[in-house]
Amino acid sequence: MKKTIALMAIVWLPLWLLAQNDIRISVKDVNTKESLIGASVQLKNSSLNGQTNTKGEFRLTNLESGTHTVMVSYLGYRNVTKEFSVPGDASIDVLMDPATFLADEVVVQATRASANAATTYKNLSKEEIAKNNMGQDIPYLLNQTPSVVASSDAGAGVGYTGIRIRGSDAQRINVTVNGIPYNDSESQGSFWVNMPDFASSVDNIQIQRGVGTSTNGAGAFGASINIQTGQRIDTAYAELDNSFGSYNTWKNTVKIGSGLINDQFTFDARLSRIESDGYMDNAFSDLKSFYVSGAWYGKSSFVRANVFSGKEKTYQAWNGVPEELLETDRTYSEFTYEDQTDNYTQTHYQLLYSNQIDERFLINGALHYTRGKGYYEEFKEDDMLENYQLPPVVIGDETIESTDLVRQRWLDNYFYGLTYSVNYRPSKIANITVGGAYNQYRGDHYGEVIWARYSSDLNLGDKYYLNDAEKNDFNVYAKGDFRIGQLNLFGDVQYRKIDYTLEGIDKDLKLLDQDVNYDFINPKVGLTYSFDNNSQVYASMAIANKEPVRDDFTESSVSSRPSPERLTDFEAGYRISARDFNIGLNGYAMLYKDQLVFTGQINDVGAAVRENVDKSYRIGVEMDASWRPIEDFMWRATAAFSQNKIKDYSYYIDIYDSEWGLDGQQSETLGLTDIALSPNAVLSNEFAYVPFDRAEIALLSKYVSRQYLDNTGDQSKSIDPFFVSDLRLSYNTKIKGVKNVGITLKINNIFNELYEASGYTFGYYNPDGNLETYNYYFPQATRNFMLGVNLKF
Structure with missing residues (x-):
């Protein structure tokens, strides 16, 4: 009850304190004088924003006296x-000209939530992303958004x-880049290390929590991250962005752009390098990437080609630190072999096309191709030769069955396909989108021994295991928005078909042959009611289905194959936006059937x-809230x-006999337990103050409550x-010949907190009948800094 009262006070008190001046904005087409429904309205230097209603109107409420600036945008029209002045103006007519060019933002329109969507989402602009973009991966740039927990194997991001x-x-x-799936087809994870400094080529990001709207690629069971790369820039530019910080961390970025050539063409490019020794011992990173984009713009269509690539070499830090060393040697690494590294190169090719056929029809299409290849290398001490299909070595009368060796495990893959969407606006109150994708994945997994103390009959290049994976992923969806007065109705249904085949010998030399097929139907419905005071209430229900990942298959047999997961997601919330204050409150219930949860163990x-x-x-x-009580101070907070x-959770513990052979398992049913790595509270806070023009001081904080390493709810494993x-x-200024000189100093973990953000656990009964439990953690960096200098020409 105390929390409820406090939240109500936070919502209403600032609004009560504001002056009661209202302005009506009317938005129309300059030629036809027709009202433009759904136009975006933003009050400059304010958090007040929203969309015009069915009459093409939007009300700015609770404005202070003085001069204000409003910015209006609408797809297919030039921004206004x-x-x-307040007081004085009671209403404003905004007449909008049709745009000469189609805006790049249409490429992600089909997979994004609109301002009136019956779901919860967060939009991050290019400027917001750039504030913290000093070399850390995208998860750390999203860390101040609701419900997010970011972690780093090497400890420093x-x-x-x-x-x-x-x-x-x-x-x-689910992660998409320009509407194209990014998640790995087999593991379904997103490996940000393969696209270092990609944030420097990003224009905006939308995070939809929960199931969200239909999108392409892997099913969204926690959220969707929708990334759009750079849009058209009409003037030529060059940019140098360099950062240096703790743990010998360097980030060097060069960006150039041609501007609009002959009113039709643009070219943009970026080259980046990031190096770091890492907070953890030996956990260095050597990352390189580039981004090249060219576009042609017609009157009602455009074509854009993107090529971006990342090459990474990182020392393995994925085993973490044993619990007993956290107090004495928290940066410990168990590896000493010099080339205990992960090496991977991934290159993406995208061809995007959009055509605004007329005021009712918009067509989007994209072809894509991703090429990835790499390996991780490791030293194995006294490993059995038979594990590598090698016979024993006989020297005189001695038979050698084990040896020290160095192995590489390779992944060589291709991912390609097409995505499309057709948007149809038959009237002012209806908006219908049909879209989908067909994608194919082909991947080879194989291992090689590149050195052995006793090599038997090994030849360099021999593959001791090899298996192929093929995955075909097809989906089609239809979604629609319909306005009835202040009420917006939303419907969305997706059909997704997956064919996945594994053939060959896995790394444990077991036959891997499996072939699975899935057919999923994922419906969604929702409604939003908009009030005149720039606030909304909404509610939605969505069903999503998701296939298991590769490891779920390789660690099982046909008879013990895991089942697909099913999620029913209920969301309801309230959004309000005022000049100096906005807040979004959202409640959710995500109900799972056959959810695949962590056991607390990890594989090798x-x-x-x-x-x-x-x-x-x-x-x-x-x-998710923000409040500007005075002009130069902003408070942002999430909770x-x-x-x-x-x-009714049951877990199993292995039992070993006197010869350390597996002698069965002991099981126990615990009833209602906590899901592993799922904190009950995640809070973030930001105080930002502008002491003088073009300078800012910001304090950013993050709180994450206790996380359990497995599903037993045992605090000793947490x-x-x-x-x-x-x-x-940060400070930005202009000097002769330079559009902007930006200097940013970021001090991370200023209070020197010793903490861990992730971990894992495993245990067993030893031959003496005693339970042994091992906890491993990923310590995060203590106090550290990054200093960045940005030059724009």
Whole structure:
């Protein structure tokens, strides 16, 4: 009750304090004088924003006296900026010209939530992303958004990083780049290390929590991250962005653009390098990437070609640190072999096409191709020769059955396909989209021994295991928005078909042959009611289905194959936007059938082991708010409180005999337990102050409550709660010949908190009958800094 009263006070008190001046904005086509429904309206230097109603009107409420600026945008029209005075003006007519060019933003329109969507979402602009973009991966740039927990294997946000939203890991978070799937087809995870400094080529990001709207690629069980790369820039530019910081971390970025050539062509390019020794011992990262884009613009259509690539070499830090060393040697690495590294190159090719046929029809299409190849290398001490299909070595009368060796495990893959959408607006009150995708994945998995102390009959290049994977992923969806007065109705249904085949010998030398087929239907419905005071209430229900990942198949047989997961997601919320204040409150109930949950164990390359549980749920509330009490001060805050439970959970512990052979398992049913790595509270806070023009001081904080390493709810196998704060100082100015000189100093973890953000556990009964449990953690960096200098020409 106290929390409820506090939240109500936060929502209403600032609004009560504001002056009661209202302005009516009327938006129309300059030629036809028809009202434009759904035009976006933003009050400059304010959080007040929204869309015009069925009359093409929007009300700006609670305005202070003085001069204000309103910005209006609408797809297919040129943006309009207009000043007005309070008191004085009671209404403003905004007449909009049809745009000469089609805007790039149409390429993601089909897979994005609109301002009136009956779901919860967060939009991040290019400017917001750039504030913290100093070399860390995208999960860290999203860390201040609701329900997000970011972690880093190397501890400092460079190299392998992870993200969880509402407790759901990356395998459940759908990621698209310009509407094209990014998730790996087999593991369904998103490996941000393969696209270093990609944020420098991103124009905007939308995060939809829960199932969200229909999209392409892997099913969204925790969230969707929809990324759009750079849009058209009409003037030529050059940009240098360099950062240096703790752990010998360097980021060097060069960007250039041609501007609009002959009113039709643009070219943009970026080259980046990121290096870091990492917070953890030996956990270095050597990352390189580039981005090249060219576009042609016609009167009502455009074509854009993107090529971007990332090459990474990272020292393996995915095993973490044993619990007993956290107090004495928290940066410990168990590896000493110099080339215990992960090496991978991934290149993406995209060809995007959009055509506004007339005022009712918009067509989008994209062809894509991704080429990936790489390996991880590791030293194995005294490993059995038979594990590599090698016979024993006989030297004189001695038979040698084991040896020290170095092995590489390779992944060589291709991903290609097409996506499309057709948007149809038959009237002012209806908007219908039909879209889909067909994608194919082909991947070879194989291993080689590149050195052995006793090599038997080994020849360099011999593959001791080899298996092929093929996956065909087809989906089609139809969605529609319909306005009835202040009420907006939403409907969405998707059909998705997956064919997945595995053939060959796996790394444990077991036959892998499996062939599975899935057919999923994913419906969604919702409604939104808009009030005159720039606020909305909404509610939605969605069903999503998701196939298991590769490891779920390779760690099982046909008879024990895991089942697909099914999620029913209920969302309801309230949004309000005023000049100096906005807030979004959202409640959700995510009810799972056969959810695949972590057992707490990982396999030999750091991948989590999962199992089906019959019934489980995630139920919670979220808040996303900002308040500007005075002109130079902004307070942003998010809060998420949840219960994440498994009903009637049973777990199993291996039992070993005197010869360390597996002698069965012991099981125990616990009833209602917490889902692993799903905190009950995630809070973030940002205070931003502008002491003088073009300068900013910001304090960013993050709190994450206790996380359990497995599903038993045992506190001895958990991650302690942590509260971490960062300080960001920035200043921008102009000098002769340079459009902008930006200097940013970011001090991370300023209070030197010792904390861990992720981990895993495993245990067994030893031959003496005693239970042995091992907890491993991923410590995050103590106080560290990054200093960046940005030059724009």
